[in-house]
Amino acid sequence: MVIDDLMEIAAKEKAARKPWVVRCCMAAGCMSSNSRGVKEALDRAVKEAGMESEVEVRGVGCMKLCCQGPLVQIDNEKPGATVEVTSVDHSPLYEKVTPEDAASLIGTLKGGKTSVESADPNQPFFTGQMSIVLANSGIVDPERIESYISLDGYDGLHHVLREMTPKEVLDTMIKSGLRGRGGAGYPTGLKWATVAKTPSAQKYVICNADEGDPGAFMDRSVLESDPHSVLEGMAIGAYAVGANQGFIYVRAEYPLAISRLHTAIKQAKQLGLLGSGIFESPFNFNIDLRIGAGAFVCGEETALMASVEGKRGTPRPRPPFPAESGLYNSPTLINNVETFANVAPIIRKGAEWFASIGTEKSKGTKVFALAGKITNTGLIEVPMGTPLRRIVEEMGGGAPDGGTIKAVQTGGPSGGCIPAHALDTPVDYESLSKLGSIMGSGGMIVMDEGTRMVDVARFFMEFCMDESCGKCIPCRAGTVQMHHMLTKILAGKATIRDLEQLEELCDMVRNTSLCGLGQTAPNPVMSTLRFFRQEYLDLLQEDTLGPGATNPPQKTVPAAN
Amino acid sequence: MAARTFTIDGKLVTAEENATVLDAATEAGIDIPTLCHLEGVYDVGACRLCLVEVTGIGKLLPACTTRVAEGMEIKTDSERLRKYRRMTIELLFAERNHVCAVCVANSHCELQALACRLGMDHVRYDYTFPRWSVDNTHTLFGMDHNRCILCTRCVRVCWHIEGAGTKNVSGRGSHSHIISDLNQSWGSSETCTRCGKCVMGCPTGALFAKGVTVSEMERDRTKLEFIVTAREKKQWIA
Amino acid sequence: MDRLKFATVWLGGCAGCHMSFMDLDEFLIDIADHIELVYSPVIDVKEYPHGVDVCLIEGAVCNEDNLEILHKIRRRTRVLVAFGDCAITGNVPAIRNQLGLKNGESVLQRAYLEGAQSNPGIPREPGIVPALLPRVMPVQEAVHIEYYLPGCPPPADRIKAVLAQLLAGTEPRLTGAQLKFG
Numbered sequence: 001m002v003i004d005d006l007m008e009i010a011a012k013e014k015a016a017r018k019p020w021v022v023r024c025c026m027a028a029g030c031m032s033s034n035s036r037g038v039k040e041a042l043d044r045a046v047k048e049a050g051m052e053s054e055v056e057v058r059g060v061g062c063m064k065l066c067c068q069g070p071l072v073q074i075d076n077e078k079p080g081a082t083v084e085v086t087s088v089d090h091s092p093l094y095e096k097v098t099p100e101d102a103a104s105l106i107g108t109l110k111g112g113k114t115s116v117e118s119a120d121p122n123q124p125f126f127t128g129q130m131s132i133v134l135a136n137s138g139i140v141d142p143e144r145i146e147s148y149i150s151l152d153g154y155d156g157l158h159h160v161l162r163e164m165t166p167k168e169v170l171d172t173m174i175k176s177g178l179r180g181r182g183g184a185g186y187p188t189g190l191k192w193a194t195v196a197k198t199p200s201a202q203k204y205v206i207c208n209a210d211e212g213d214p215g216a217f218m219d220r221s222v223l224e225s226d227p228h229s230v231l232e233g234m235a236i237g238a239y240a241v242g243a244n245q246g247f248i249y250v251r252a253e254y255p256l257a258i259s260r261l262h263t264a265i266k267q268a269k270q271l272g273l274l275g276s277g278i279f280e281s282p283f284n285f286n287i288d289l290r291i292g293a294g295a296f297v298c299g300e301e302t303a304l305m306a307s308v309e310g311k312r313g314t315p316r317p318r319p320p321f322p323a324e325s326g327l328y329n330s331p332t333l334i335n336n337v338e339t340f341a342n343v344a345p346i347i348r349k350g351a352e353w354f355a356s357i358g359t360e361k362s363k364g365t366k367v368f369a370l371a372g373k374i375t376n377t378g379l380i381e382v383p384m385g386t387p388l389r390r391i392v393e394e395m396g397g398g399a400p401d402g403g404t405i406k407a408v409q410t411g412g413p414s415g416g417c418i419p420a421h422a423l424d425t426p427v428d429y430e431s432l433s434k435l436g437s438i439m440g441s442g443g444m445i446v447m448d449e450g451t452r453m454v455d456v457a458r459f460f461m462e463f464c465m466d467e468s469c470g471k472c473i474p475c476r477a478g479t480v481q482m483h484h485m486l487t488k489i490l491a492g493k494a495t496i497r498d499l500e501q502l503e504e505l506c507d508m509v510r511n512t513s514l515c516g517l518g519q520t521a522p523n524p525v526m527s528t529l530r531f532f533r534q535e536y537l538d539l540l541q542e543d544t545l546g547p548g549a550t551n552p553p554q555k556t557v558p559a560a561n
Numbered sequence: 562m563a564a565r566t567f568t569i570d571g572k573l574v575t576a577e578e579n580a581t582v583l584d585a586a587t588e589a590g591i592d593i594p595t596l597c598h599l600e601g602v603y604d605v606g607a608c609r610l611c612l613v614e615v616t617g618i619g620k621l622l623p624a625c626t627t628r629v630a631e632g633m634e635i636k637t638d639s640e641r642l643r644k645y646r647r648m649t650i651e652l653l654f655a656e657r658n659h660v661c662a663v664c665v666a667n668s669h670c671e672l673q674a675l676a677c678r679l680g681m682d683h684v685r686y687d688y689t690f691p692r693w694s695v696d697n698t699h700t701l702f703g704m705d706h707n708r709c710i711l712c713t714r715c716v717r718v719c720w721h722i723e724g725a726g727t728k729n730v731s732g733r734g735s736h737s738h739i740i741s742d743l744n745q746s747w748g749s750s751e752t753c754t755r756c757g758k759c760v761m762g763c764p765t766g767a768l769f770a771k772g773v774t775v776s777e778m779e780r781d782r783t784k785l786e787f788i789v790t791a792r793e794k795k796q797w798i799a
Numbered sequence: 800m801d802r803l804k805f806a807t808v809w810l811g812g813c814a815g816c817h818m819s820f821m822d823l824d825e826f827l828i829d830i831a832d833h834i835e836l837v838y839s840p841v842i843d844v845k846e847y848p849h850g851v852d853v854c855l856i857e858g859a860v861c862n863e864d865n866l867e868i869l870h871k872i873r874r875r876t877r878v879l880v881a882f883g884d885c886a887i888t889g890n891v892p893a894i895r896n897q898l899g900l901k902n903g904e905s906v907l908q909r910a911y912l913e914g915a916q917s918n919p920g921i922p923r924e925p926g927i928v929p930a931l932l933p934r935v936m937p938v939q940e941a942v943h944i945e946y947y948l949p950g951c952p953p954p955a956d957r958i959k960a961v962l963a964q965l966l967a968g969t970e971p972r973l974t975g976a977q978l979k980f981g
Binding site for chain 2: 881884887888889890891893894896897898899934937939940944946947949951973974975976977978979980981
């Protein structure tokens with residue numbers, strides 16, 4: 001494979017394009033409401049209309065407005081037109097499409113009318129978005145590498161291998177200001193540079209696709225919608241740090257993502273985009289899948305690596321950090337799905353372009369999964385620094401049925417609740433942590449007035465308690481006690497003494513736990529206590545048997561004889 | 562090997578460059594509480610009792626897995642550390658059924674001794690009173706899960722000193738427990754060599770020799786130490 | 800000179816702690832001048848009085864009677880000392896908690912039916928055997944406790960140390976090996 005081959009594939013793909021492309025979402029959300037049936041019906045309708053030579057029905061990835069699925073959109077592309085999406089006429093985004101709707105949708109191509117509901121593509125949910133990671137999502141066919149190549153896919157990898165030294169790639173990543181999208185926000189370039197400078201004959205690249213936060217589905221969508229962008233990012237990373245083997249650790253609960261990754265890896269290997277001597281350079285790189293068996297803690301990098309090695313998935317103390325001693329004790333670059341998906345666009349468009357997006361310390365965009373009490377449930381990608389209010393009220397459409405938003409939970413079980421009065425906070429790593437929450441991987445759960453915050457705290461505590469690996473005492477036994485205290489508070493059986501003890505335990509578990517799971521497990525409690533303390537106090541009962549309960553009260557120091 | 566100089570609790574200490582903080586402190590006569598640490602097997606940093614404060618580092622670090630560095634200022638004792646250590650021990654007591662009065666290891670138990678040392682006069686958390694079984698199927702030894710603190714010393718001793726690989730951990734969170742082979746009764750294990758090293762390593766009364774009753778379970782660690790010395794120093798000192 | 804109004808109470812325990820208290824021997828005579836024993840299993844007082852200064856509580860909270868008197872003691876006493884492992888940890892009486900929700904019924908069956916040598920039958924008439932609580936508790940789970948005196952039983956010298964400090968008007972502090980459970 002050389003660049004000419006790549007261009008030939010792209011040209012062939014473009015030449016084969018039919019005037020009409022009917023894109024039908026085939027990501028997990030829409031598939032759960034029978035988008036496969038819709039796609040088959042569309043195929044039949046095209047056949048029945050005799051338009052097979054003019055119409056392509058394309059299964060694509062996530063089209064973002066998940067709550068209205070199955071989603072279908074029709075593009076009118078003239079043969080030979082450029083690939084930029086903006087130059088194409090789009091139909092409205094058809095919502096809740098059923099197989100019965102197929103004929104009328106295809107009928108619109110000949111000027112017919114359809115009664116299928118559609119979303120206005122000019123509503124804030126779409127116009128507020130800026131796509132880097134999701135640029136191909138909903139457009140590219142995730143099961144055909146040619147489709148990705150026709151959208152400049154693997155161009156970045158070619159550029160890196162043929163025209164850049166590893167050092168230049170590292171500099172580009174550092175200059176771009178990209179930070180880890182898994183939650184902690186560690187500067188990606190620095191991490192890469194650490195792996196690169198650690199001497200070792202063997203190094204690894206791992207993609208962490210063990211997305212486990214309740215309500216989060218960003219990584220799943222990226223893998224289902226545009227798997228090659230992740231493979232390309234990993235290969236670029238491997239070149240920069242000097243690795244020749246990659247692993248994608250993906251949870252078994254994502255069968256569609258796994259199947260698309262299998263397909264993508266196979267196709268990339270067939271074209272020589274993975275394997276030996278890629279683009280006729282001395283660079284070799286292979287990627288294998290490792291399937292997680294459903295433990296949340298395996299999203300923690302050291303636990304993940306233990307699991308890849310076939311051991312029990314429990315974390316170990318750091319240092320040594322994976323960049324120095326990771327998988328099989330070799331230097332290991334481990335990044336999250338979304339981080340890798342940002343890499344190829346940065347290489348293609350340049351560090352300056354990327355660094356011009358976002359805020360001073362948080363560059364680029366972030367994908368969020370909007371869920372909970374919000375009108376528009378789905379995926380959004382916005383520039384860093386977008387105010388939370390804009391995301392949940394304008395783009396998300398606020399709480400449904402005229403409700404009022406009470407709080408927004410970010411960062412999953414490691415995060416916190418941001419109260420309504422702080423909604424003008426710009427979404428970036430620093431601002432969120434100032435509010436006692438975290439960016440996290442991108443789950444955003446909206447709560448309305450009907451939500452009891454102590455319930456929320458207990459829900460997340462129960463999650464952490466169940467998902468604790470059991471290795472260190474504070475997390476294993478501390479989450480059990482915190483959960484017990486929250487249950488006691490909710491049952492109206494707790495006193496102020498219990499609340500004090502809960503806060504003391506939160507502090508202890510946060511400061512003494514071995515890994516991030518335990519260290520952040522108290523966050524939902526501490527953040528709801530910070531902003532909604534009165535809800536806790538209202539549930540307490542009077543402490544009639546506590547200190548000073550003696551009736552009548554007497555001296556407090558034991559009497560001398 | 563290069564030496565590193567640093568301070569522990571204000572005391573100037575020198576140690577080899579790859580020594581752990583715990584090694585260095587022990588050498589200097591400073592006693593840091595531990596539970597999962599066992600001389601001769603690798604450390605896992607799990608019990609969090611040996612956490613120490615290091616100037617300039619925001620997080621508490623486990624002494625057993627942290628390497629010394631030049632100029633490090635280590636504090637092994639502070640009000641905060643004492644508070645956390647006591648809470649850790651209390652959590653352990655509330656987690657399973659540690660009834661000292663009827664335990665084979667009473668008066669010879671590291672958990673009990675640490676509780677005394679850390680001033681635990683009562684447990685402030687509600688006891689969970691879980692139901693755990695006792696595995697008495699082995700001809701020589703027994704395992705009482707009620708007294709297990711999941712320090713995994715037995716697992717590490719079994720794999721790395723004896724090399725049998727019988728013991729392991731199954732389940733997660735508070736459901737974690739020590740198993741034999743593929744989660745079968747200890748007596749039916751085909752890999753167990755009946756060496757008893759797990760019993761010697763256990764800090765509590767969870768693993769015991771059959772035939773002992775309350776307070777009779779005293780552990781002889783000299784056998785473990787003998788093997789470890791032979792391995793690490795190539796010396797056969799009986 | 801006011802004598803310290805002193806009480807001891809026996810909840811769900813084996814009386815071993817009180818036995819150990821008796822082992823104070825001549826120290827009992829020493830303290831006799833300084834305390835007035837107002838309530839105890841070893842004296843014949845039916846009602847727990849008001850205005851008690853110090854009460855040693857032996858035993859875990861096992862049944863409704865235990866809980867009721869413990870609440871009463873808390874309201875009428877200035878300083879409560881949890882006396883022995885049963886009071887502090889639940890100890891042996893609390894082992895039944897491991898049997899789950901129906902543990903009370905299980906132990907009654909064991910004691911009054913399976914173990915009965917004659918006239919098997921669980922005494923259920925009111926006022927005979929107080930109803931068992933679904934879960935045996937250490938005393939500090941039910942009320943606030945000022946001081947703890949562990950041991951099964953606490954040896955006499957340990958009791959002596961605590962009493963001496965209480966009588967001297969200082970905060971009783973047990974340290975090191977004196978804090979041993981079991």
